[in-house]
Amino acid sequence: MTASVKQLRDNRRSYLSWAGVLTAVAVLYASLWPVFGHNSGLTSLVSSLPQAMKDAFHMTDYATATGYFSSSVFGLVVPVLMAVFAITAGTQAIAGDEQAGTLDLVLAHPIGRIRLALARFGAVVAAIVAAGALLLVVILVIRVPAQFSELSVANL
Numbered sequence: 781m782t783a784s785v786k787q788l789r790d791n792r793r794s795y796l797s798w799a800g801v802l803t804a805v806a807v808l809y810a811s812l813w814p815v816f817g818h819n820s821g822l823t824s825l826v827s828s829l830p831q832a833m834k835d836a837f838h839m840t841d842y843a844t845a846t847g848y849f850s851s852s853v854f855g856l857v858v859p860v861l862m863a864v865f866a867i868t869a870g871t872q873a874i875a876g877d878e879q880a881g882t883l884d885l886v887l888a889h890p891i892g893r894i895r896l897a898l899a900r901f902g903a904v905v906a907a908i909v910a911a912g913a914l915l916l917v918v919i920l921v922i923r924v925p926a927q928f929s930e931l932s933v934a935n936l
Contacts, residue, residue: 782899783891783895783896783899783900783903784899784900787900787904788903791869791872791876791903794868794869798865798868798869798907798911799907799911801861802858802862802865802914803911803914803918805858806854806858806915806918807918807919809852809857810849810853810922811922811926813849814927844930845928845930846931848928849931849935854936862911862912865911866908869904869908870904873900873903873904874897874900916936
């Protein structure tokens with residue numbers, strides 16, 4: 781068994797939990813589009829904010845699905861959660877064995893340290909890509925029921 785497959789298998793619960801949380805948060809924000817979108821009071825509230833704040837948080841236009849998603853879901857919430865997931869997974873991949881007291885057993889196998897680090901990096905990247913793919917699939921599935929079907933797949 782390769783080191784990257786072992787890393788994925790050993791941390792599958794954590795990776796699946798993170799993927800589920802990322803998807804759930806994105807779906808929650810996406811399902812709020814019918815409430816906040818179109819011609820709600822949120823559009824006038826956002827327009828009254830200072831331009832520097834709108835630029836910092838990518839608050840361009842809450843009246844369209846593209847603007848809402850680029851401002852809230854994919855402009856702030858999902859990138860922050862994805863960064864936390866990547867940092868947590870990377871830290872676990874590098875320091876997890878040392879914290880568990882099993883690093884000496886892992887390094888006793890006939891695998892170089894650089895190869896082990898690259899395999900674990902590959903496993904973390906695969907977990908991040910899989911979480912992003914799950915998020916994309918779920919958003920595509922709820923596009924029509926959540927009334928943001930005018931948002932193109934390319935924009936997602």
